[in-house]
Amino acid sequence: MSTDAIALTMFGAMMALLITGQRMFGIIGFVAMVAAILLWGDRGGYDLAFAQSIKLMGWFPLLTLPMFIFMGYVLSESRLADDLYRMFHVWFGPVPGGLAIGTILLMVLISAMNGLSVAGMAIGATIALPELLKRSYDKQMVTGVIQAGSSLGILVPPSVVLVLYAMIARQPVGKLWLAGVLPGLMMAGLFILYIWFRCKLQPQLGPVLSEAERASVTRREKLRLLTAGLLPVGIFLVMMVPFVTGYVRLVESSVIGALAATVAAILKGRMTWEVFETSARQTLAISCMFMWIILAALAFGAVFDGLRAVDALKGLFLEDLGLNRWHILILMQATFLLMGTFLDDTAMLVIVAPLYVPLVDALGFDLIWYGVLYTITTQIAYMTPPFGYNLFLMRAMAPPEVSLGDIYRSIIPFVGVMIIALGLVIAFPEIAMWLPDTLYSQ
Structure with missing residues (x-):
C-alpha cells in the first residue's frame, strides 16, 4: 500500500472512530499503535509507544x-x-x-x-x-x-x-x-x-x-x-x-x-478546604487529560514521520x-x-x-x-x-x-x-x- 493510501486510511479510521464518542486521546493513540504494529511488527509498535512516553516524561x-x-x-x-x-x-x-x-x-x-x-x-x-x-x-x-x-x-x-x-x-x-x-x-x-x-x-x-x-x-x-x-x-x-x-x-x-x-x-x-480540594481535583483531571493527548499526538506524529x-x-x-x-x-x-x-x-x-x-x-x-x-x-x-x-x-x-x-x-x-x-x-x-x-x- 502506498504512503498516501496508508495516511488516508489512518485519517479515515480516526474520523470513523470519533462517531463512537470515545476519548479523543484513546482514538488517536489506538490508530497510531495499530498502524505502527501493522507497518513494523509488534516490537516496532511497542518501541514507538515506549519512546514517546520517555520523550513526554523528559x-x-x-x-x-x-x-x-x-x-x-x-x-x-x-x-x-x-x-x-x-x-x-x-x-x-x-x-x-x-x-x-x-x-x-x-x-x-x-x-x-x-x-x-x-x-x-x-x-x-x-x-x-x-x-x-x-x-x-x-x-x-x-x-x-x-x-x-x-x-x-x-x-x-x-x-x-x-x-x-x-x-x-x-x-x-x-x-x-x-x-x-x-x-x-x-x-x-x-x-x-x-x-x-x-x-x-x-x-x-x-x-x-x-x-x-x-x-x-x-x-x-x-x-x-x-x-x-x-x-x-x-x-x-x-x-x-x-x-x-x-x-x-x-x-x-x-x-x-x-x-x-x-x-x-x-x-x-x-x-477553604472545599476550594483547595476542587482546585486540586480539577488540576489533576485536566493535567492527565493533556498528558494523554500529547502522548497520543507524539505517537501519531512518529508514524507519519516514518511514512x-x-x-x-x-x-x-x-x-x-x-x-x-x-x-x-x-x-x-x-x-x-x-x-x-x-x-x-x-x-x-x-x-x-x-x-x-x-x-x-x-x-x-x-x-x-x-x-x-x-x-x-x-x-x-x-x-x-x-x-x-x-x-x-x-x-x-x-x-x-x-x-x-x-x-x-x-x-x-x-x-x-x-x-x-x-x-x-x-x-x-x-x-x-x-x-x-x-x-x-x-
Whole structure:
C-alpha cells in the first residue's frame, strides 16, 4: 500500500472512530499503535509507544501545566474574580457599553490567570451575564461579548493550548506565549472598539449606569474596589515579570504563580478546604487529560514521520496542484474552521499537527508565528455556527430567556472582528513576532 493510501486510511479510521464518542486521546493513540504494529511488527509498535512516553516524561516545561491550571482554579473557586468584575462595573459604568467593555477586560485578566477558554466562559456566565441582563443590556450583545472574551483564554499567556502546540511543534513555550500577547491584546482592543461604537450608535444595547447609581458609589469605595480588583493583576505580574526579565525559567514562574494565588486566597480568607480540594481535583483531571493527548499526538506524529507523509503532502500541494505557499496556508486555516464545527482545539491540533507543522516548516513559515495563526483560527472555529464548541457551552450556561438562535446571531459580528484580527496577523507577522524576537535577542 502506498504512503498516501496508508495516511488516508489512518485519517479515515480516526474520523470513523470519533462517531463512537470515545476519548479523543484513546482514538488517536489506538490508530497510531495499530498502524505502527501493522507497518513494523509488534516490537516496532511497542518501541514507538515506549519512546514517546520517555520523550513526554523528559519534557521539563510540561510541569507548567498543573501549576498554571491550579493557579486558575484557585482564583476562580475562591471568587477573587468577583472583586475584579465589581471594579470594572463601577469604573466603566458611565461609558456606553461600559459593563460589556469591563467584561472583555475581565476575560483578558481571567485568561492571563488560567489559560483555558472554558474558565473564562464559566466566570463570564456566572458573574457578568446576570449583571448585564439585569441592567437591560441586549441579550444578543452580552452573550456575544462573553463568548468572544472567553476565547481569549487560548491565546493570552499562559495559554495551555500553546503549551500543547509547543510540545508537538518542538518550539519554546516562552516564545509562543510572548507571541500571543500582542495579538491577544489587539483582538481584545478590537472587541472593545466594536462594543463602544455599536453602543454609541444604539445606546439601548448597552445603557450607561444611571446618575443615581454612580452617585451612590463614593470615591473611597472606588479606590477600595480598585485595590481589590487589581489583586489578580498583581499575581500575574509577580509571576510573569521574573520570567520575562530572565531571573527565573518557565517552570519556576508557574510555581510562583500558583503560590501567589494560594497566598492571596488565604489572606483574603477564601481558601477553604472545599476550594483547595476542587482546585486540586480539577488540576489533576485536566493535567492527565493533556498528558494523554500529547502522548497520543507524539505517537501519531512518529508514524507519519516514518511514512514520510509530509513529503507526499508537500508534493501534492506544490507539484500536483501547483499551489504556492500562501494558498496552502489559507487552505490549512480553512480546514481548521471546518473541523472546529465538531472538534475542540486540542483535538484539531492533535489530528492535523503531524502533517501541518512539518509542512509549515518546509514551506518556510515561522512555526512560532503559525502557532498564533492556528490559535486565532481555532478561536474563530469555536464560535462558528452551526456546531461551534463555545456556542453550546454558552447555551448550557445561559438563562432560559436566551435562545440558541440568540446565541447564533450574537456571535456574527465578533467572528467578523476576529477574521480582521487574523488577517492583520497574516499581513503583518511583526504583530506576533516583535515581542519574542525582541526579548529573546537580548
